[in-house]
Amino acid sequence: MSETQTKRVLITVMTYPHPSEGYQELVCTAGITQNLEWVRLYPVDYRYRPRAQQFRKYQWIDVETEKPKPGKDNRPESHRPNLDSIRVVGEPLSTANKWAERREIIDRMPHYTVNELKARFESERMSLGVVRPKRVIDMEIRPVEDINWKADWQKLFRQMKLFGPQQNPLRKIPYTFHYHFECSDSEKPHVAMCEDWELGTLFLRESERLGSDEAAAQSVKGKFLGELCRDDKDTRFFMGTRYPYNVWLVLGVFWPPRILQKSLFDF
Numbered sequence: 001m002s003e004t005q006t007k008r009v010l011i012t013v014m015t016y017p018h019p020s021e022g023y024q025e026l027v028c029t030a031g032i033t034q035n036l037e038w039v040r041l042y043p044v045d046y047r048y049r050p051r052a053q054q055f056r057k058y059q060w061i062d063v064e065t066e067k068p069k070p071g072k073d074n075r076p077e078s079h080r081p082n083l084d085s086i087r088v089v090g091e092p093l094s095t096a097n098k099w100a101e102r103r104e105i106i107d108r109m110p111h112y113t114v115n116e117l118k119a120r121f122e123s124e125r126m127s128l129g130v131v132r133p134k135r136v137i138d139m140e141i142r143p144v145e146d147i148n149w150k151a152d153w154q155k156l157f158r159q160m161k162l163f164g165p166q167q168n169p170l171r172k173i174p175y176t177f178h179y180h181f182e183c184s185d186s187e188k189p190h191v192a193m194c195e196d197w198e199l200g201t202l203f204l205r206e207s208e209r210l211g212s213d214e215a216a217a218q219s220v221k222g223k224f225l226g227e228l229c230r231d232d233k234d235t236r237f238f239m240g241t242r243y244p245y246n247v248w249l250v251l252g253v254f255w256p257p258r259i260l261q262k263s264l265f266d267f
Contacts, residue, residue: 004066004082008034008089009041010105011055013238013251016200017047017170024048025169027197030077030128030240030251031061036108038128040078040240041065047170053086057198057252058102060089073243075127099256106130106236106254113183114190117239118246127241130254133181136229137189139221140178147174173200175217177224179237179250192239194250199224228255 013030020026023045030040041063046054055061063086065079093101111130112120120126177199180189199220206216229235238252 004064006062006064007039008060008062009039010060011057014057014197015195015251016173016197019169032105032109038077040075040128041081042078044081044083049083053088055088056092059092062087062089075125075243077128098259103256113185114248115183115185117248121241121246129239131183131237131239133235133237134184136179136181136225136235138180139225140180141217141221142176142178144174144176148172171204173203174213177220192248192250194224196252224253228253232258234258
């Protein structure tokens with residue numbers, strides 16, 4: 001039996017939920033410990049947690065964790081949380097003073113290129129990291145082949161509605177969104193899908209407001225490319241692998257204002 005540890009984690013990543021037979025719905029959650037180590041918390045049935053346990057991004061939590069069972073997720077950052085142990089600590093870190101509180105943590109984390117992350121995965125199975133892209137070129141919008149959740153999950157929704165706890169499944173997003181970007185060592189641009197929960201919820205709000213999925217997708221692009229990746233932003237990507245492959249996804253975006261370095265001759 002694996003050892004249980006209590007960790008204090010600054011939540012930085014929450015991906016769009018997907019249905020689950022055992023937990024109704026699951027969110028891949030990740031963050032940074034007080035020792036500046038990445039940790040992945042899975043599974044987390046976030047929307048079905050008591051309100052007092054519904055943490056927000058850039059908020060510290062205390063949580064008991066253990067390593068997954070042998071044969072399960074063997075990535076070194078992956079831990080299985082005791083969901084009932086989650087305790088939210090304080091308010092989310094502020095964006096005041098050019099995001100100083102958040103930058104105090106994120107700026108101290110190692111930053112990599114995508115090629116470096118891929119090499120570290122091959123050598124040590126590292127599966128979470130921060131990338132500061134040299135240039136973000138585009139966000140590609142791709143329609144999905146099936147706009148409905150797969151048949152097994154739809155059956156699960158019906159069963160839970162009849163016999164189980166109240167089920168309120170989120171709509172499947174009918175598009176996927178892919179960043180095209182370069183790193184300092186890129187021979188050609190990287191392409192990585194963005195799975196940030198905030199992207200998905202923005203799409204849902206905009207689809208309802210605009211009455212059009214196509215218009216909502218363009219609005220998401222306007223936000224996640226046109227605003228989060230502007231020249232005056234010091235944009236970073238929180239990236240992680242799609243288990244069990246060496247395929248890297250954008251799990252979240254960090255976009256504080258760019259801080260200009262003053263010259264010695266500035267007065």
